[in-house]
Amino acid sequence: MAAKEGAKAERKKVAVIGGGVGGSLVAKSLQSVAEVVLIDPKEYFEIPWAALRAMVEPSVTERSVIYHRDYFTHGQIVTSAAVDITESGVLTADGGLYPYDYLVIATGHDDSVPRDRGERLVYYKAEHDKIRSANSILIVGGGPTGVELAGEIAVDFPEKKVTLVHRGSRLLEFISPKASRKTLNWLVSKKVEVILGQSVDLDSTSDGVYRTSGGNTIRADCHFVCIGKPIGSSWLKQTFLKDSLDSHGRLMVDEHLRVKGYKNAFAVGDITDIEELKQGYVAHAHAAITAKNLKLLMSGGGQASKMSAYKPGPALAIVSLGRKEAVAQFPFMTAIGWFPGKIKSGDLFVGRTRKQLGLKPSSSAASRQSSHPRRRFPSGFPPALRVRRPPSLLPFLRRNAAAEVPPVSLPSEKKKRRKKKMERASGVKKEKEPASSVQDASDRITRRGETIDDKIKKLDAELSRYKEQIKRMRPGQAQEAKKARAMRILKQKQTYEGQRDMLCNGSFKLDQVAFAMEGIKDKDAQQTRRKTHNSRQCNRSFMCTLFGNMLAYLLRADVSEVCLYGFERRGENHEDPWH
Numbered sequence: 001m002a003a004k005e006g007a008k009a010e011r012k013k014v015a016v017i018g019g020g021v022g023g024s025l026v027a028k029s030l031q032s033v034a035e036v037v038l039i040d041p042k043e044y045f046e047i048p049w050a051a052l053r054a055m056v057e058p059s060v061t062e063r064s065v066i067y068h069r070d071y072f073t074h075g076q077i078v079t080s081a082a083v084d085i086t087e088s089g090v091l092t093a094d095g096g097l098y099p100y101d102y103l104v105i106a107t108g109h110d111d112s113v114p115r116d117r118g119e120r121l122v123y124y125k126a127e128h129d130k131i132r133s134a135n136s137i138l139i140v141g142g143g144p145t146g147v148e149l150a151g152e153i154a155v156d157f158p159e160k161k162v163t164l165v166h167r168g169s170r171l172l173e174f175i176s177p178k179a180s181r182k183t184l185n186w187l188v189s190k191k192v193e194v195i196l197g198q199s200v201d202l203d204s205t206s207d208g209v210y211r212t213s214g215g216n217t218i219r220a221d222c223h224f225v226c227i228g229k230p231i232g233s234s235w236l237k238q239t240f241l242k243d244s245l246d247s248h249g250r251l252m253v254d255e256h257l258r259v260k261g262y263k264n265a266f267a268v269g270d271i272t273d274i275e276e277l278k279q280g281y282v283a284h285a286h287a288a289i290t291a292k293n294l295k296l297l298m299s300g301g302g303q304a305s306k307m308s309a310y311k312p313g314p315a316l317a318i319v320s321l322g323r324k325e326a327v328a329q330f331p332f333m334t335a336i337g338w339f340p341g342k343i344k345s346g347d348l349f350v351g352r353t354r355k356q357l358g359l360k361p362s363s364s365a366a367s368r369q370s371s372h373p374r375r376r377f378p379s380g381f382p383p384a385l386r387v388r389r390p391p392s393l394l395p396f397l398r399r400n401a402a403a404e405v406p407p408v409s410l411p412s413e414k415k416k417r418r419k420k421k422m423e424r425a426s427g428v429k430k431e432k433e434p435a436s437s438v439q440d441a442s443d444r445i446t447r448r449g450e451t452i453d454d455k456i457k458k459l460d461a462e463l464s465r466y467k468e469q470i471k472r473m474r475p476g477q478a479q480e481a482k483k484a485r486a487m488r489i490l491k492q493k494q495t496y497e498g499q500r501d502m503l504c505n506g507s508f509k510l511d512q513v514a515f516a517m518e519g520i521k522d523k524d525a526q527q528t529r530r531k532t533h534n535s536r537q538c539n540r541s542f543m544c545t546l547f548g549n550m551l552a553y554l555l556r557a558d559v560s561e562v563c564l565y566g567f568e569r570r571g572e573n574h575e576d577p578w579h
Helices: 002-009 021-030 048-056 058-064 117-133 144-156 177-189 234-238 280-298 338-343 350-356 393-404 411-426 438-472 477-555 559-568
Strands: 013-017 035-040 044-046 065-067 076-079 082-085 089-092 097-099 102-105 136-140 161-166 192-196 200-206 209-212 217-219 222-225 265-267 317-321 325-329 334-337
Touching (some): 013 021, 013 089, 013 097, 021 280, 044 117, 048 058, 048 117, 058 065, 058 117, 058 350, 065 117, 082 234, 102 280, 136 144, 136 200, 144 161, 144 177, 144 317, 177 192, 177 317, 177 325, 177 334, 317 338, 334 338
Parallel strands (some): 013 035, 035 076, 102 265, 136 161
Antiparallel strands (some): 044 065, 082 089, 200 209, 209 217
16 A cells, blocks of 8 residues: 555656647546646637537537546646746646646647637537528638638538638648649639638728728628637746747747757647648647657656657648538648548548547537538428427337347247257257258348338328328327327338338349359350260260271271271261272
């Protein structure tokens, strides 16, 4: 017991400032080997590359906005901003002082966001409502954020007029000109108006009219500013690390991601001065290297030769264009369309990021139950039936679904199984059952389909009876109850129809297989007959040759003449020279 307490007392203290992409992964990776304190002004970690999807589909935030405590279970969380750092402790805005042996700075960019997770979800819901209620939308900024937001709105709300204004000469200036042209053509194909080389004066806006630096006027119901945010390092200018900042406000780090001049201070993510594209996967790589080096240092083997070095990789960027397409800048090529969209645009790496934090990827059911106007129940249903399935029906449907899966066990089958068990126990040799043929499988599927057809007919009759009862009833609770029952019957019928279609497809495929097998058998039979015929011809030729040799020997005649007479001229009518 004393040994355990001594080991616990020897654990190093690590202070992680910033709960973003890099800081959250470092804190999660070190919580089992050190006393980690995570200092962040908000109580949650947000997956930043899913934020724009959340503006058009707020249900995404149920997976992308995560409480720090969900993944960081064994450390201390301080929900306050860091305001000062000494060589041994971190001072927070609420007056707390937190000592450390090792320091990790991962504050990224400055971004004013709510402290509580609930407020953040409300913010995305308000942004979604603003987009839905607007007929025309202005987006300021043609970087990855502006382009992705324009793509999300253009795909999910194609009826809205979207205008994108960018002060640069081309979109996405951090990638190749070819990729920028492809992106521009894609946006134009989605009826997005793109204005390049101009900026918007947001201070002179009046009655939804915006003026650009080129003298153009744009009318829009709302606008979104998607320009770069400053580095979150202004507070470091008053600390002992002020001399480690470069002219852009970034922390200068060495190859091991340690702040230059300090052995126990690390920096990860966008705040570093490494010349590379500042993206989420890069911050993850920084976090992995930093966590590995910190574990080495805390274990006592912190020689520089053993520490891992970070090497920037080739430029790689993927910008989503709606839900299914994207533009990608790979090291040796540029691509746009469904292929890069398969990599990112579907799930936006949300499931993968949750896995890295030790969380379940979570199903996308929340995304399917979106408030988007295109995701509705079939319009053929009555308005009273356009409701979500009540929870009380779930056990009923599960029982019915489960009842269809196992085959019906007949008494005769039970007897056969019992007999086989007895024979196996007494040592009787098990008889080999004949192999099932394709025709047998097709017959089983046909019988199963006939059973399902009978069930569908019964459900049709029951639905007709409910419809007649609903027509005769007055509007009210009783009628609504009848409609709910009819809805349940309709869902069962649709389920059986789906099973029947699957069985029909399976039967068709088996018939195709049987047809192919018959063709193969016929071809084998032809080859066998051909071989037999050739064998007979060879045997006949051999016997005739043997007979000719014997005859020539007896008559002392030339073998070639006998063979010529016996084979090449055997069909002609002439006198027999041997008589």
